[in-house]
Amino acid sequence: MGRTAGRTPQDTRRALLDAAADVVRARGIHASLDEIARFAGVSKGGLIYHFASKDELILELARDQLAAFQASIDAALDPSDTAPGRLTRAYIRAALTPAQDDVTLRESLALVVQLMTLPAVAELARADAEQMDAALAADGLPPELLALVVAAADGMSTAPLWGASTQTPAHRRLAQQLVYLTRHPHLWETLTP
Amino acid sequence: MGRTAGRTPQDTRRALLDAAADVVRARGIHASLDEIARFAGVSKGGLIYHFASKDELILELARDQLAAFQASIDAALDPSDTAPGRLTRAYIRAALTPAQDDVTLRESLALVVQLMTLPAVAELARADAEQMDAALAADGLPPELLALVVAAADGMSTAPLWGASTQTPAHRRLAQQLVYLTRHPHLWETLTP
DNA sequence: GTCTATAAATGGATAGAC
């Protein structure tokens, strides 16, 4: 049979990447191509037509996930905010106001870690993080305050990995305080021992 | 052949768990039993004698890793420190002064995440984290300060996952400041918006 | 562009020798 009516090759590719994300989240990195393909509504042969090997599929999936994270930071940028620390504030917002609940957040984090089993993915993630760090370093905040805020945001966003919730009142309030601190950088320096 | 001279069953078990940790770190959760066994210097059949199934081996490995983390916190407790926040300070020290370099820290974290593919391990990690959270909550610090310090410590310890270093001067200084904050909890309140 | 069928390899687990 030829092309399924109403589904372009791009659509199929997209469906396969989405299916791969779902299935790998649920089953881990050794989810089979067959299961991923069926989940996307194509056969294993159909999948292999679009992604020559499992490694290629995984690599594309990783690119996709990293791009989505970048996009969420860009979306969190406040156009009216031009003060130093504007990117850092977007980073906090992106990390702490997930569109999903804690369970899927946990699984998404676990997904990326699973994908990093593939060395090419690990290198991709490393390069991505390096670029992000450079951008944050150029955001105009004192290095120590930046380290605090980024570490706290990272810690809160990874907490679901271990099953903890980041939706408690204390956490929401903490997020506000972190943003506040980036707007008043001198406050943190007064805390020096 | 019978028992290898000079190696008790306990020794073999230990060697197998260590080998499993190394091999899974390097190859991911679908490392084969054969490879793990050979790395420990026994046959696949020998491995299966000690751990009835792969799942059982993985579960024991997870217990082992979580116990090691708990032990590192206990070891970081300062006996002469009896002020509120003493456990939190040990937590910071344990999270931020790893015995290993960044690469192996990353791999150790990745190891636990890989193991969590097994639902029984995910549940184990969740229960473990819950107990830790309860202990920290009873440590005598204001909830919001506790949330900040724990999030920052978690963030710094998980940063190597993405390839970032936590060994910069800013990070070392941040660790000191966090400890300082736990000793002067009222200072944090002065930073409230 | 997608499917079926199949090859080729690998992995987990069992049985039984030693």
Added chain:
DNA sequence: GTCTATCCATTTATAGAC
């Protein structure tokens, strides 16, 4: 207590039909 040999299920990837 550990090893060898083997079975069976699963998986990736290929070949070629439609």
